[in-house]
Amino acid sequence: MDVEISLRVDGTAHRLSVDPRTSLLDALRERLGNTSPKKGCDHGQCGACTVLLDGRRVNSCLALAVAHEGSTIVTAAGLAQDGALHPMQESFIRHDAFQCGYCTPGQIVSAVGMLEEAAAGWPSAVTAEFASSNVSVESTDPGVLMDDEIRERMSGNLCRCAAYANIVPAIRECARR
Amino acid sequence: MTIPAHAMGEMIDRIDGPDKVRGLARYAFEQPVERPAYLYPVQATIARGRMVGLDCRFASSEPGVLAVLHRYNAVRTRAQDGLGELDILQSDRVAFRNQFVAGVIAETSEIARHAAGLVRVEYQSEPHDVAFSADRDDLWTPSTVLSKFPMEVDKGDVDAGLADAPVRLDRTYTTPRYYHNAMEPHTTVACWADDQFTIYTSSQGVHAARGSIAALFGLDPRQIRVISPNIGGAFGSKAHVNPELILALLAARLVPGRPVKLALTRQQAFFQAGYRPETIQRIAIGAQEDGHIVAMFHACTSPTSQVQEYAEHCTRATPTMYATPNLRTQQRLASLDIPTPTIMRAPGECPGMFALESAMDELAVECGIDPIELRMRNEPETHPGTGLPFSSRNLIACLREGAERFGWDERDPTPRSRNEDGWLVGTGVAASTYHALQVPGSVATIRAEPPGRYTVLIAAADLGTGTWTALTQVAADALGVGVSDVELRIGDTAYPQAVVAGGSAGIASWGTAICEAAGQLRQRLGRGGTIPVEGLEVTAQMPENPYADQYSMHSFGAQFAEVRVNAETGEVRVPRLLGVFAAGRIVNPKTARSQLLGGMTMGMSMALHEDGVLDARFGSVVNQDLATYHISSNADVGAVEVRWLPEDDPYVNPMGTKGIGELGIVGAAAAVANAVYHATGVRIRDLPITLDKLMTW
Numbered sequence: 001m002d003v004e005i006s007l008r009v010d011g012t013a014h015r016l017s018v019d020p021r022t023s024l025l026d027a028l029r030e031r032l033g034n035t036s037p038k039k040g041c042d043h044g045q046c047g048a049c050t051v052l053l054d055g056r057r058v059n060s061c062l063a064l065a066v067a068h069e070g071s072t073i074v075t076a077a078g079l080a081q082d083g084a085l086h087p088m089q090e091s092f093i094r095h096d097a098f099q100c101g102y103c104t105p106g107q108i109v110s111a112v113g114m115l116e117e118a119a120a121g122w123p124s125a126v127t128a129e130f131a132s133s134n135v136s137v138e139s140t141d142p143g144v145l146m147d148d149e150i151r152e153r154m155s156g157n158l159c160r161c162a163a164y165a166n167i168v169p170a171i172r173e174c175a176r177r
Numbered sequence: 178m179t180i181p182a183h184a185m186g187e188m189i190d191r192i193d194g195p196d197k198v199r200g201l202a203r204y205a206f207e208q209p210v211e212r213p214a215y216l217y218p219v220q221a222t223i224a225r226g227r228m229v230g231l232d233c234r235f236a237s238s239e240p241g242v243l244a245v246l247h248r249y250n251a252v253r254t255r256a257q258d259g260l261g262e263l264d265i266l267q268s269d270r271v272a273f274r275n276q277f278v279a280g281v282i283a284e285t286s287e288i289a290r291h292a293a294g295l296v297r298v299e300y301q302s303e304p305h306d307v308a309f310s311a312d313r314d315d316l317w318t319p320s321t322v323l324s325k326f327p328m329e330v331d332k333g334d335v336d337a338g339l340a341d342a343p344v345r346l347d348r349t350y351t352t353p354r355y356y357h358n359a360m361e362p363h364t365t366v367a368c369w370a371d372d373q374f375t376i377y378t379s380s381q382g383v384h385a386a387r388g389s390i391a392a393l394f395g396l397d398p399r400q401i402r403v404i405s406p407n408i409g410g411a412f413g414s415k416a417h418v419n420p421e422l423i424l425a426l427l428a429a430r431l432v433p434g435r436p437v438k439l440a441l442t443r444q445q446a447f448f449q450a451g452y453r454p455e456t457i458q459r460i461a462i463g464a465q466e467d468g469h470i471v472a473m474f475h476a477c478t479s480p481t482s483q484v485q486e487y488a489e490h491c492t493r494a495t496p497t498m499y500a501t502p503n504l505r506t507q508q509r510l511a512s513l514d515i516p517t518p519t520i521m522r523a524p525g526e527c528p529g530m531f532a533l534e535s536a537m538d539e540l541a542v543e544c545g546i547d548p549i550e551l552r553m554r555n556e557p558e559t560h561p562g563t564g565l566p567f568s569s570r571n572l573i574a575c576l577r578e579g580a581e582r583f584g585w586d587e588r589d590p591t592p593r594s595r596n597e598d599g600w601l602v603g604t605g606v607a608a609s610t611y612h613a614l615q616v617p618g619s620v621a622t623i624r625a626e627p628p629g630r631y632t633v634l635i636a637a638a639d640l641g642t643g644t645w646t647a648l649t650q651v652a653a654d655a656l657g658v659g660v661s662d663v664e665l666r667i668g669d670t671a672y673p674q675a676v677v678a679g680g681s682a683g684i685a686s687w688g689t690a691i692c693e694a695a696g697q698l699r700q701r702l703g704r705g706g707t708i709p710v711e712g713l714e715v716t717a718q719m720p721e722n723p724y725a726d727q728y729s730m731h732s733f734g735a736q737f738a739e740v741r742v743n744a745e746t747g748e749v750r751v752p753r754l755l756g757v758f759a760a761g762r763i764v765n766p767k768t769a770r771s772q773l774l775g776g777m778t779m780g781m782s783m784a785l786h787e788d789g790v791l792d793a794r795f796g797s798v799v800n801q802d803l804a805t806y807h808i809s810s811n812a813d814v815g816a817v818e819v820r821w822l823p824e825d826d827p828y829v830n831p832m833g834t835k836g837i838g839e840l841g842i843v844g845a846a847a848a849v850a851n852a853v854y855h856a857t858g859v860r861i862r863d864l865p866i867t868l869d870k871l872m873t874w
Contacts, residue, residue: 021287030286035207036200038409040360041443045803048360076200089198093190096771100641101197102360102409108198126812148812155810160360160410161641162778162809163771165817 010078057113224796230299261484338472342463354789361409382677451519496562603856643768681836776841
């Protein structure tokens with residue numbers, strides 16, 4: 001019953017056969033040995049499994065691997081390239097934006113995806129001009145995403161160690177660059 | 178005597194940071210193993226009774242199923258007295274709903290999960306009793322676990338003191354069930370081969386886990402290796418061995434040579450990994466009109482299971498806090514058909530100080546005194562319970578510093594006096610405390626190699642607490658070398674015994690063992706300090722603290738909260754939290770701040786969101802996932818400011834530290850509740866503070 005699919009993960013092409021019930025998260029973790037995305041709830045409720053799927057952040061536990069034949073996936077392990085950490089990863093370390101580290105890869109991937117969304121003008125629930133076609137999510141300081149926007153847009157990623165008060169400035173600093 | 182600080186006090190980035198931000202640090206379930214097998218549990222569908230039938234034929238015939246584990250093929254185990262929760266698959270009894278009754282081992286997790294649904298268990302159910310109240314006629318007094326913390330205290334004549342007091346307060350506070358919900362679920366990879374267990378598991382203490390496993394399976398501890406280098410949060414739920422680890426070990430015995438992988442689902446963790454039990458607390462305070470307390474009574478009732486005793490020792494901090502000639506604390510337990518509760522971040526102190534610090538706020542209102550002034554007037558000179566002097570106590574200084582930073586002086590104490598654009602604004606304060614403890618039983622080995630490399634081995638744990646970094650800093654200062662000269666190895670029973678990371682006693686206990694070993698090593702190296710070519714290794718045990726019985730040792734803090742309550746909807750927002758703490762020497766200001774703000778935020782989450790709701794008909798909690806059991810998300814949290822006062826305590830341990838993992842959560846919920854009262858005039862004594870409770874105006 002297994003189905004053969006191809007996935008491009010962190011720049012490397014893979015062919016693998018998966019049970020149709022296998023989530024993208026389990027395919028990455030149990031089949032490809034990429035344990036950067038974490039399993040916190042397996043129900044799309046915590047965000048620890050966040051990956052960039054064809055450039056957009058998704059909960060990989062809610063995606064079935066067979067439904068994503070041919071797709072490109074970036075995990076937190078793949079954000080770091082040529083041995084150098086991604087600026088978001090450096091910022092998380094500098095601001096101590098994690099404690100146990102289990103939600104962290106998901107937070108970081110989510111933050112990278114989120115900034116792309118904001119840059120593209122996607123509104124969030126706290127965006128004042130939500131219904132307008134000209135969404136501005138930046139504060140008066142050009143290039144700076146407002147803290148409330150960061151908090152709202154990052155609320156799909158739970159952190160039980162509750163590093164939120166450090167996560168927000170870590171992302172803000174990166175957003176400014 | 179404290180050792181000089183060079184590395185200690187430095188804001189060093191987490192040593193494990195670069196691996197954690199990439200997701201390369203491997204947690205228990207992620208350890209690469211050959212030919213893993215996957216285990217999925219089968220759970221009881223009744224709350225009390227016995228199993229009368231078991232049909233594994235459908236499950237067994239599924240392709241890919243290796244075995245169905247049940248009580249007829251599980252190896253016999255011997256649960257120690259008082260650890261009945263671990264006694265799984267040993268009899269036909271069901272003690273609570275969702276107890277493990279079987280498990281399926283298969284080649285893949287998908288097959289195991291599917292086949293677990295095919296196992297048919299027949300039950301004969303019996304009426305269950307999960308009705309928790311403080312009025313039951315079968316309540317009993319729990320046993321004292323540590324002599325340092327007597328379960329009950331009785332000093333003076335509380336009844337007479339209350340009767341004579343001009344101001345009297347008698348209130349009942351309740352807190353619901355809380356679930357740890359560490360982001361990493363409870364996970365294990367266990368392999369039984371050549372009469373040896375190799376176990377990767379998410380554990381706060383690998384040696385303690387090994388001891389429990391050895392006793393349960395009748396093995397020599399040398400037949401067991403437990404490895405747990407990275408732990409994805411724990412908060413107490415991974416301090417003791419839980420049934421899920423035992424299930425994995427029973428499964429591993431059934432398929433020797435195959436590493437068996439088990440990760441609890443988020444839902445299963447609500448039944449198999451403990452929780453903080455609900456509490457009903459009564460506090461009666463008698464005071465003079467000027468606020469001086471003359472009598473205090475604090476009683477707590479909490480539930481436990483039928484198979485194991487656990488008491489939420491809510492009254493533990495009460496004798497530490499305020500001066501009073503008459504003091505009585507009381508603890509009661511109800512045994513119900515429920516899973517066994519367990520320790521959770523600041524067990525006892527956390528819900529206990531919600532009640533006490535809410536009551537102090539109410540007393541301040543009754544007496545017409547500022548709540549900070551009330552606490553100052555009741556500051557004790559010596560420990561009100563034991564009479565011992567405090568090794569150091571800076572509660573008042575924390576309150577003063579906090580008041581200044583928070584702008585407390587500008588506060589109009591009248592409730593409901595600030596309305597800003599439809600939001601009622603209020604501020605609240607509460608005190609924090611936690612005992613500064615050292616737990617005996619840690620051993621450290623230090624290997625010195627020329628020209629100056631030091632390897633420190635101790636089976637400590639980093640739950641996100643910063644142990645990897647902070648303990649390295651401790652070792653560097655103990656050895657008088659730089660942090661980069663020290664390599665720390667923890668989280669493996671291959672290393673010397675270390676006590677469980679709990680009671681905020683980790684650094685204090687492991688660090689003292691390291692200081693002892695380092696001291697001996699330096700003595701043997703002599704004045705020149707040249708390490709012999711062949712290297713030098715020293716192993717030492719944590720020495721007893723000569724001051725342990727001479728001083729009462731505690732950290733203290735002051736928590737401030739600002740809340741905004743929507744006047745139309747009752748929605749509560751917390752734009753500002755401030756915590757000022759006095760907790761001895763801070764080893765790493767960066768990771769320490771994170772621990773404290775994490776605790777404060779978890780306390781805010783407790784005040785506003787968390788509520789495990791029991792359905793009495795089924796005897797189980799209905800909101801068993803993260804969508805329905807709410808924990809604070811990013812958007813719930815505003816500014817969280819953490820400060821601490823310099824505090825030099827020469828008595829606690831050689832580092833001068835007091836432990837900070839739990840202090841931050843203590844009092845935080847009361848600060849929020851007190852602020853909500855100030856904002857709205859509504860006193861919420863039953864957590865969480867939800868809008869339905871506020872919409873009484």
